[in-house]
Amino acid sequence: MCLFRRFALILILGVAVCSTEVSAQDLIGTSGLINIPTADMQPDGTFDGGARWMSPAALHDLVNYDTGLYYVRFTPFSFFEFTFRETLFKTQHSVKKTWNYYQQDRSSTIRVRPLAEREGKWWPSVVIGVNDIYSAYGASFYAGYYGVATKHFQLGDGQIALTAGYFRSIKFGKMYNGAFGGVEYCPLQRVPLRIMSDYDTKGVNIGVGYTLFRHIRTFAFTHRLKGWGVGLSYRTTIKF
Numbered sequence: 067m068c069l070f071r072r073f074a075l076i077l078i079l080g081v082a083v084c085s086t087e088v089s090a091q092d093l094i095g096t097s098g099l100i101n102i103p104t105a106d107m108q109p110d111g112t113f114d115g116g117a118r119w120m121s122p123a124a125l126h127d128l129v130n131y132d133t134g135l136y137y138v139r140f141t142p143f144s145f146f147e148f149t150f151r152e153t154l155f156k157t158q159h160s161v162k163k164t165w166n167y168y169q170q171d172r173s174s175t176i177r178v179r180p181l182a183e184r185e186g187k188w189w190p191s192v193v194i195g196v197n198d199i200y201s202a203y204g205a206s207f208y209a210g211y212y213g214v215a216t217k218h219f220q221l222g223d224g225q226i227a228l229t230a231g232y233f234r235s236i237k238f239g240k241m242y243n244g245a246f247g248g249v250e251y252c253p254l255q256r257v258p259l260r261i262m263s264d265y266d267t268k269g270v271n272i273g274v275g276y277t278l279f280r281h282i283r284t285f286a287f288t289h290r291l292k293g294w295g296v297g298l299s300y301r302t303t304i305k306f
Contacts, residue, residue, distance in 0.1 A: 093118055093120070093124070093295060094118075094135065094137070094175070094197075094208055095114075095135070095137030095138075095151050095175070096175045096177060097139075097177070099248040099271075100263075100272075100273045100285070101264060101266040101287075102214075102248050102266050103177070103193065103212065103214050104214060104216045104227070104250075105183075105191035106191065106216055106227070107144050107145065107147060107193070108141040108144070108147070108301075109144055110142065110143055110144050111305065112141040112301065113139070113140055113141075113301070113302055113303075113304060114139040114140075114141075114301040115138045115139070116136065116283070116297060116298055116299020117134060117298060117299070118135050118136075119132065119133075119297075120133065120134065120294065120295035120296075121293040121294050122293065123290065123292040123293025124289045124294060125241070125293075126268050126269070128207050128240055128241065134154050135151050135152060135153040136151065136152055137152070138150055138151075145180070146177070147176070147178075148174065148176055149177075150172070150173075150174050151175075152173075153170065153206075154167040154169075154170055155169040155171060173198045173208060174199065175195060175197045175198075176195065176196055176199065177193050177194070177195040178195070179193045179194075183216070183218065191215065191216050191217070192214070192215050193214050193215075194212070195211065195213075196210070196211040197209055197211070197212075198237070206237070207241040209235060209236050209239035210233050210234055210236050210239040210241075210242060210243070212231055212232060212234065213231055214229060214231030215229070215230055215231065216228070221251075224253045225251075225252045226251050226252075227250040227251075228248075228249055229249070229250075230246070231246055231247070233267055242266060243267055246265055246267045247265055248262065248264025248265065249262070249264075258277035259274070260274065260275040261273075262274070262275065262287070269289055269290040272287060273285055273286060273288070274286060274287075281300055282298070282299075282300055284296075284299075
Protein backbone atom coordinates (compact mmCIF):
# COMPACT_ATOMS: atom_id res chain seq x y z
CA MET A 67 0.00 0.00 0.00
CA CYS A 68 1.47 3.34 -1.02
CA LEU A 69 2.17 6.08 1.49
CA PHE A 70 -0.75 8.21 0.31
CA ARG A 71 -3.21 5.33 0.68
CA ARG A 72 -1.97 4.63 4.19
CA PHE A 73 -2.66 8.23 5.15
CA ALA A 74 -6.08 8.09 3.46
CA LEU A 75 -6.93 5.05 5.59
CA ILE A 76 -5.84 6.88 8.73
CA LEU A 77 -8.00 9.85 7.71
CA ILE A 78 -11.08 7.67 7.23
CA LEU A 79 -10.58 5.95 10.57
CA GLY A 80 -10.08 9.30 12.29
CA VAL A 81 -13.33 10.72 10.91
CA ALA A 82 -15.20 7.54 11.80
CA VAL A 83 -14.36 7.81 15.50
CA CYS A 84 -14.38 11.58 15.91
CA SER A 85 -17.96 11.48 17.13
CA THR A 86 -17.04 9.22 20.01
CA GLU A 87 -14.28 10.78 22.31
CA VAL A 88 -10.88 12.70 22.55
CA SER A 89 -8.10 14.11 24.61
CA ALA A 90 -6.56 17.31 23.31
CA GLN A 91 -3.54 16.94 21.07
CA ASP A 92 -1.33 19.35 19.24
CA LEU A 93 -1.36 19.32 15.44
CA ILE A 94 2.37 18.63 15.21
CA GLY A 95 2.40 15.85 17.80
CA THR A 96 3.38 17.59 21.03
CA SER A 97 1.17 17.91 24.12
CA GLY A 98 -1.18 20.78 23.38
CA LEU A 99 -4.53 22.02 22.18
CA ILE A 100 -5.17 22.16 18.43
CA ASN A 101 -2.27 24.08 16.95
CA ILE A 102 -0.58 25.44 20.08
CA PRO A 103 1.41 23.76 22.85
CA THR A 104 0.19 23.72 26.44
CA ALA A 105 2.09 23.27 29.69
CA ASP A 106 0.36 19.92 30.30
CA MET A 107 2.68 16.92 30.39
CA GLN A 108 2.01 13.19 30.39
CA PRO A 109 2.84 10.74 33.22
CA ASP A 110 6.28 9.11 33.44
CA GLY A 111 6.83 6.49 30.75
CA THR A 112 4.08 7.64 28.36
CA PHE A 113 4.45 6.72 24.68
CA ASP A 114 2.31 8.29 21.95
CA GLY A 115 2.40 7.73 18.21
CA GLY A 116 0.05 8.90 15.49
CA ALA A 117 -0.67 10.75 12.27
CA ARG A 118 -2.33 13.95 11.08
CA TRP A 119 -3.87 14.96 7.76
CA MET A 120 -4.75 18.56 6.94
CA SER A 121 -5.67 21.07 4.23
CA PRO A 122 -3.34 23.90 3.13
CA ALA A 123 -5.16 26.52 5.24
CA ALA A 124 -4.48 24.51 8.40
CA LEU A 125 -0.77 25.07 7.70
CA HIS A 126 -1.40 28.78 7.04
CA ASP A 127 -1.12 28.13 3.29
CA LEU A 128 2.60 27.41 3.54
CA VAL A 129 1.89 24.62 1.05
CA ASN A 130 -0.78 24.54 -1.66
CA TYR A 131 -1.88 20.91 -1.26
CA ASP A 132 -3.30 18.61 1.41
CA THR A 133 -0.54 17.03 3.43
CA GLY A 134 0.13 15.03 6.56
CA LEU A 135 2.65 14.08 9.16
CA TYR A 136 3.32 11.19 11.49
CA TYR A 137 5.13 11.28 14.80
CA VAL A 138 6.28 9.45 17.90
CA ARG A 139 6.41 11.09 21.32
CA PHE A 140 7.99 9.84 24.53
CA THR A 141 7.74 11.25 28.04
CA PRO A 142 10.35 9.40 30.14
CA PHE A 143 9.70 11.76 33.05
CA SER A 144 6.70 13.99 33.73
CA PHE A 145 8.90 17.08 33.30
CA PHE A 146 10.54 16.09 29.98
CA GLU A 147 9.01 15.32 26.58
CA PHE A 148 10.55 14.50 23.20
CA THR A 149 8.70 14.37 19.87
CA PHE A 150 10.03 13.22 16.49
CA ARG A 151 7.96 13.84 13.37
CA GLU A 152 8.06 13.49 9.58
CA THR A 153 6.08 15.95 7.46
CA LEU A 154 5.17 15.04 3.87
CA PHE A 155 6.08 17.40 1.03
CA LYS A 156 5.29 17.07 -2.65
CA THR A 157 8.29 17.10 -4.98
CA GLN A 158 9.00 16.02 -8.54
CA HIS A 159 10.42 12.53 -9.01
CA SER A 160 13.85 12.75 -10.62
CA VAL A 161 13.12 9.86 -13.02
CA LYS A 162 9.34 9.67 -13.42
CA LYS A 163 8.97 13.48 -13.49
CA THR A 164 5.70 13.12 -11.57
CA TRP A 165 4.68 15.13 -8.50
CA ASN A 166 3.89 13.25 -5.32
CA TYR A 167 4.83 12.95 -1.63
CA TYR A 168 8.44 11.99 -2.30
CA GLN A 169 10.02 14.17 0.38
CA GLN A 170 9.67 13.91 4.16
CA ASP A 171 11.13 16.54 6.46
CA ARG A 172 12.38 15.20 9.77
CA SER A 173 12.00 17.49 12.76
CA SER A 174 11.69 17.33 16.52
CA THR A 175 10.47 19.07 19.66
CA ILE A 176 11.98 19.06 23.15
CA ARG A 177 9.91 20.29 26.11
CA VAL A 178 10.89 20.80 29.75
CA ARG A 179 8.53 21.69 32.60
CA PRO A 180 10.31 23.62 35.39
CA LEU A 181 7.07 24.34 37.29
CA ALA A 182 4.09 22.02 37.79
CA GLU A 183 0.57 23.06 38.76
CA ARG A 184 -0.62 21.86 42.18
CA GLU A 185 -4.23 21.35 43.25
CA GLY A 186 -5.33 24.12 45.57
CA LYS A 187 -2.36 26.33 44.66
CA TRP A 188 -2.53 29.49 42.56
CA TRP A 189 0.36 28.94 40.18
CA PRO A 190 0.05 27.32 36.74
CA SER A 191 2.23 24.73 35.04
CA VAL A 192 5.02 26.28 32.96
CA VAL A 193 6.80 24.63 30.02
CA ILE A 194 9.74 25.77 27.90
CA GLY A 195 9.98 24.17 24.46
CA VAL A 196 12.03 24.29 21.28
CA ASN A 197 11.02 23.04 17.84
CA ASP A 198 13.57 21.79 15.36
CA ILE A 199 17.01 21.99 16.84
CA TYR A 200 17.57 19.68 13.88
CA SER A 201 15.66 19.58 10.58
CA ALA A 202 16.71 17.36 7.68
CA TYR A 203 16.43 20.12 5.09
CA GLY A 204 17.18 23.06 7.35
CA ALA A 205 13.93 24.80 6.46
CA SER A 206 11.29 23.47 8.84
CA PHE A 207 8.06 25.46 9.11
CA TYR A 208 7.90 24.81 12.85
CA ALA A 209 11.33 26.08 13.95
CA GLY A 210 11.37 28.25 17.06
CA TYR A 211 11.20 28.29 20.83
CA TYR A 212 8.46 29.18 23.29
CA GLY A 213 7.30 29.52 26.85
CA VAL A 214 3.77 28.55 27.86
CA ALA A 215 1.63 28.41 31.02
CA THR A 216 -1.54 26.39 31.66
CA LYS A 217 -3.99 26.50 34.57
CA HIS A 218 -6.97 24.18 35.23
CA PHE A 219 -10.22 25.10 37.00
CA GLN A 220 -13.23 23.05 38.09
CA LEU A 221 -16.47 24.13 36.42
CA GLY A 222 -19.46 22.19 37.73
CA ASP A 223 -19.02 18.52 36.81
CA GLY A 224 -16.41 19.47 34.25
CA GLN A 225 -13.09 21.21 33.94
CA ILE A 226 -11.73 24.15 31.99
CA ALA A 227 -8.06 24.80 31.17
CA LEU A 228 -6.63 28.16 30.10
CA THR A 229 -3.34 28.44 28.22
CA ALA A 230 -1.20 31.42 27.21
CA GLY A 231 2.30 31.66 25.79
CA TYR A 232 4.72 33.29 23.37
CA PHE A 233 6.50 31.75 20.39
CA ARG A 234 9.64 33.13 18.74
CA SER A 235 10.44 31.74 15.30
CA ILE A 236 14.03 30.96 14.31
CA LYS A 237 15.81 29.96 11.10
CA PHE A 238 13.13 29.31 8.46
CA GLY A 239 10.26 29.02 10.95
CA LYS A 240 7.03 30.40 9.46
CA MET A 241 4.26 28.47 11.19
CA TYR A 242 4.20 30.40 14.47
CA ASN A 243 5.49 33.76 15.68
CA GLY A 244 4.09 35.83 18.55
CA ALA A 245 1.57 35.46 21.36
CA PHE A 246 -0.79 32.49 21.44
CA GLY A 247 -3.50 31.21 23.75
CA GLY A 248 -6.41 28.84 24.06
CA VAL A 249 -9.08 27.16 26.13
CA GLU A 250 -10.07 23.53 26.61
CA TYR A 251 -13.40 22.47 28.12
CA CYS A 252 -14.30 19.02 29.38
CA PRO A 253 -18.06 19.01 30.15
CA LEU A 254 -17.93 15.81 32.21
CA GLN A 255 -14.69 14.48 33.68
CA ARG A 256 -15.87 10.86 33.37
CA VAL A 257 -16.50 11.34 29.64
CA PRO A 258 -13.27 11.76 27.59
CA LEU A 259 -14.66 14.50 25.35
CA ARG A 260 -12.73 17.74 24.85
CA ILE A 261 -13.94 20.94 23.21
CA MET A 262 -11.08 23.23 22.21
CA SER A 263 -10.35 26.61 20.73
CA ASP A 264 -7.02 28.35 20.30
CA TYR A 265 -5.30 31.28 18.63
CA ASP A 266 -2.07 30.00 17.05
CA THR A 267 -0.45 33.43 16.37
CA LYS A 268 -2.09 33.61 12.92
CA GLY A 269 -5.71 32.59 13.33
CA VAL A 270 -8.38 30.90 15.44
CA ASN A 271 -8.92 27.13 15.47
CA ILE A 272 -11.98 25.31 16.81
CA GLY A 273 -12.01 21.57 17.38
CA VAL A 274 -13.20 18.53 19.30
CA GLY A 275 -11.44 15.42 20.49
CA TYR A 276 -12.40 12.05 21.93
CA THR A 277 -10.58 9.06 23.42
CA LEU A 278 -11.64 5.50 22.60
CA PHE A 279 -10.86 2.49 24.77
CA ARG A 280 -8.60 4.67 26.97
CA HIS A 281 -5.78 4.61 24.39
CA ILE A 282 -7.01 5.59 20.90
CA ARG A 283 -7.20 9.37 20.59
CA THR A 284 -8.87 11.28 17.80
CA PHE A 285 -9.48 14.91 16.97
CA ALA A 286 -10.83 17.13 14.22
CA PHE A 287 -10.67 20.89 13.79
CA THR A 288 -11.19 23.83 11.49
CA HIS A 289 -8.84 26.77 11.01
CA ARG A 290 -10.76 30.05 10.62
CA LEU A 291 -13.59 27.97 9.09
CA LYS A 292 -11.43 27.74 5.95
CA GLY A 293 -9.08 24.84 6.59
CA TRP A 294 -9.46 21.51 8.35
CA GLY A 295 -7.41 18.78 9.94
CA VAL A 296 -7.90 15.39 11.59
CA GLY A 297 -5.70 13.25 13.79
CA LEU A 298 -5.48 9.72 15.13
CA SER A 299 -3.01 8.38 17.68
CA TYR A 300 -2.37 5.66 20.22
CA ARG A 301 -1.14 6.45 23.71
CA THR A 302 -0.02 4.12 26.48
CA THR A 303 2.01 4.36 29.67
CA ILE A 304 4.88 1.95 30.23
CA LYS A 305 5.39 0.87 33.83
CA PHE A 306 9.06 1.00 34.86
